[in-house]
Amino acid sequence: MKKRVLSIIICLCMFFVAACSKDTATGGSSTKGKDNKYKVYLITMDQMDQHWVNVDAGCKKAVKELGNIDYEWLAPDVKDDAKQIECINNAVAGGANAILLAANGPDAVTSALKEAQSAGVKIIYVDSAADYPAIQTLATDNEAAGKTAGEEMMKGLTAAGIKEGKIGIVNVNAATASCVAREKGFRSAFEGTSFELLGTQYGEGDAAKSKDIAANYITSSCVGLFGANEGSTVGIGIAIEEAGEKIIGVGFDKSDTILELIKGGHLLCTMAQNPDVMGYEGMKTAAKALAGEKIGETNIDTGVSVITKD
Amino acid sequence: MVKVGKPNKIKKIFAVRGMGQVITVTIGLIILCIVFSIVNPIFYSGKNIANLLRQIAPILIIGIGQSYVLITGNIDLSIGSVVGMSCMISATMMTKGVNPWAAVLITFICCLAVGILNGELVSKCKLPPFIATLGTMTIARGVAQIVNNNYNTGSIGESAQGFRNFFYYGKTVGLYNAIWITIVMWVVFNFLLSKTRTGRHIYAIGSNVDAARLSGVNVHSTTIKAYLVSAVCACTVGLMTCATTGMGTMDAGNSYEMYAVAASVIGGVSTLGGQGLLLGTVVGASIWGVLQNGLQFAGAPVAIRNITIGIIVVVSVLLDVVVRTGKHRKKKTS
Numbered sequence: 001m002k003k004r005v006l007s008i009i010i011c012l013c014m015f016f017v018a019a020c021s022k023d024t025a026t027g028g029s030s031t032k033g034k035d036n037k038y039k040v041y042l043i044t045m046d047q048m049d050q051h052w053v054n055v056d057a058g059c060k061k062a063v064k065e066l067g068n069i070d071y072e073w074l075a076p077d078v079k080d081d082a083k084q085i086e087c088i089n090n091a092v093a094g095g096a097n098a099i100l101l102a103a104n105g106p107d108a109v110t111s112a113l114k115e116a117q118s119a120g121v122k123i124i125y126v127d128s129a130a131d132y133p134a135i136q137t138l139a140t141d142n143e144a145a146g147k148t149a150g151e152e153m154m155k156g157l158t159a160a161g162i163k164e165g166k167i168g169i170v171n172v173n174a175a176t177a178s179c180v181a182r183e184k185g186f187r188s189a190f191e192g193t194s195f196e197l198l199g200t201q202y203g204e205g206d207a208a209k210s211k212d213i214a215a216n217y218i219t220s221s222c223v224g225l226f227g228a229n230e231g232s233t234v235g236i237g238i239a240i241e242e243a244g245e246k247i248i249g250v251g252f253d254k255s256d257t258i259l260e261l262i263k264g265g266h267l268l269c270t271m272a273q274n275p276d277v278m279g280y281e282g283m284k285t286a287a288k289a290l291a292g293e294k295i296g297e298t299n300i301d302t303g304v305s306v307i308t309k310d
Numbered sequence: 311m312v313k314v315g316k317p318n319k320i321k322k323i324f325a326v327r328g329m330g331q332v333i334t335v336t337i338g339l340i341i342l343c344i345v346f347s348i349v350n351p352i353f354y355s356g357k358n359i360a361n362l363l364r365q366i367a368p369i370l371i372i373g374i375g376q377s378y379v380l381i382t383g384n385i386d387l388s389i390g391s392v393v394g395m396s397c398m399i400s401a402t403m404m405t406k407g408v409n410p411w412a413a414v415l416i417t418f419i420c421c422l423a424v425g426i427l428n429g430e431l432v433s434k435c436k437l438p439p440f441i442a443t444l445g446t447m448t449i450a451r452g453v454a455q456i457v458n459n460n461y462n463t464g465s466i467g468e469s470a471q472g473f474r475n476f477f478y479y480g481k482t483v484g485l486y487n488a489i490w491i492t493i494v495m496w497v498v499f500n501f502l503l504s505k506t507r508t509g510r511h512i513y514a515i516g517s518n519v520d521a522a523r524l525s526g527v528n529v530h531s532t533t534i535k536a537y538l539v540s541a542v543c544a545c546t547v548g549l550m551t552c553a554t555t556g557m558g559t560m561d562a563g564n565s566y567e568m569y570a571v572a573a574s575v576i577g578g579v580s581t582l583g584g585q586g587l588l589l590g591t592v593v594g595a596s597i598w599g600v601l602q603n604g605l606q607f608a609g610a611p612v613a614i615r616n617i618t619i620g621i622i623v624v625v626s627v628l629l630d631v632v633v634r635t636g637k638h639r640k641k642k643t644s
Contacts, residue, residue: 050461050462077451212365212603234556242479257557
């Protein structure tokens with residue numbers, strides 16, 4: 001009896017959900033939504049990094065100034081292509097006029113974007129682009145930023161009187177285009193020097209895993225360590241702090257923990273992107289595009305600032 | 311390993327169910343270590359051994375928890391999420407200025423609640439353990455995300471330095487505390503499993519639930535105890551992760567439950583229940599850690615590690631099956 005009641009309830013729930021999703025799936029035209037406002041979504045890789053929180057803050061600032069935007073931030077709970085695609089589909093179903101997207105990978109989301117565009121949604125990339133044409137990409141030129149990181153490390157090594165040695169690289173994974181480009185730029189800075197760059201190890205952006213990898217690098221007597229994103233950087237920072245040796249650590253992104261590690265002298269510097277600029281300018285571009293104005297520049301480098309102890 | 315004096319003692323050791331596989335994989339572990347040492351001598355440097363042991367620690371602790379549950383014939387998929395939950399709850403409280411030890415206590419209570427819930431769902435409500443813990447896994451991950459409003463926490467600060475040293479960084483008698491914690495937990499839980507009535511009951515309900523119930527074993531409370539051990543282990547690893555990074559990450563412990571299953575199974579714990587030794591879990595976790603560490607020194611890409619681990623899981627269990635069927639002089643299974 002209990003089972004029967006339960007199964008009926010479950011069936012009803014399913015019907016209800018199915019009915020709801022049917023209703024919303026027909027949205028997504030490029031007319032203005034409720035109270036004459038454009039609906040703009042920000043979709044990021046996840047919700048965890050402070051980086052995304054700053055993009056969101058930049059968006060909010062622009063929304064305040066513009067006044068005709070109904071804005072919402074959507075993100076999967078973890079970095080996952082399938083979940084990001086779901087977010088895009090949800091945004092389209094929710095009647096988005098424009099989407100600001102930080103793509104997880106270059107290829108995974110392209111077909112979802114195609115669908116979104118054919119539903120009349122305008123697409124703008126913030127932070128990392130996918131392989132699909134969009135109105136504008138506002139991102140850090142990661143390769144250039146990576147090269148800057150490499151040059152900073154060279155300076156640090158030279159200052160410490162180190163002329164040769166091994167350098168370890170901790171990255172997220174092989175699929176995140178932005179981090180791969182940073183690594184490429186970083187490696188290019190060392191071309192023709194007598195430093196040996198070891199094979200990259202991937203820590204999935206997880207601070208604890210990255211720390212283990214960095215500790216292994218330190219035991220194989222590396223003189224320098226490079227972290228390609230926030231989690232990797234925290235990992236190398238705490239590994240250096242613990243080893244207490246003079247190892248030059250250079251990283252990416254800005255968070256409280258990273259700043260503390262720099263203050264403590266465990267990391268030489270970090271390349272801070274300007275996520276707030278991405279969000280702010282991205283939202284402005286979206287508003288322009290929705291108003292039918294011309295967008296000149298398709299690629300905007302939002303630059304990095306090198307943050308050191310001082 | 312156990313020092314052996316008399317030949318009948320050797321027989322006794324071999325008579326322990328599951329010991330065969332422990333010995334097989336130990337040989338495998340030794341071979342692995344030798345190979346890695348030849349490829350890169352840094353592997354067996356004192357510095358790396360300490361580093362390696364500390365990398366094995368969390369895998370071994372969750373392996374102990376998972377072994378308990380597997381021996382009762384169940385499975386606990388919520389381990390990884392409980393690790394994340396424990397990491398986030400403790401870190402959030404510390405960033406809000408709660409005394410670290412109070413935070414640890416509250417974290418333990420929250421994690422034990424998950425353990426009790428698992429046990430109740432499986433033994434009282436008769437849900438299949440796979441489904442029940444799949445549910446609690448998702449719930450616990452959600453809790454991990456909600457405690458700090460869906461953000462990773464900031465740094466847990468200077469006041470928590472004592473906590474960080476206790477769980478990870480500090481050294482006692484030349485060994486990292488993380489390793490000591492692991493040793494203490496292993497000794498306690500191994501004693502419980504091999505020398506107490508509760509331990510025997512755990513094996514009994516794993517071998518044959520109905521027979522155990524008829525001979526007066528309290529299946530309900532024994533199941534809950536096994537899940538509690540698992541929760542305690544996961545909670546400890548979560549606190550360790552928090553101490554390691556000095557912050558709370560929401561996806562800490564992601565897919566750890568499967569690492570735990572791998573460590574247990576490589577070490578000869580049967581997923582069908584009723585068989586396995588915590589000694590084997592030590593070897594299983596060590597193989598995991600050695601591969602992770604050794605392959606990095608050998609300069610192999612990460613993918614190779616995953617493939618190797620998978621192969622080792624299959625081969626170690628396969629070996630056991632082959633050995634046992636050979637013992638019973640059955641026809642070879644093709």
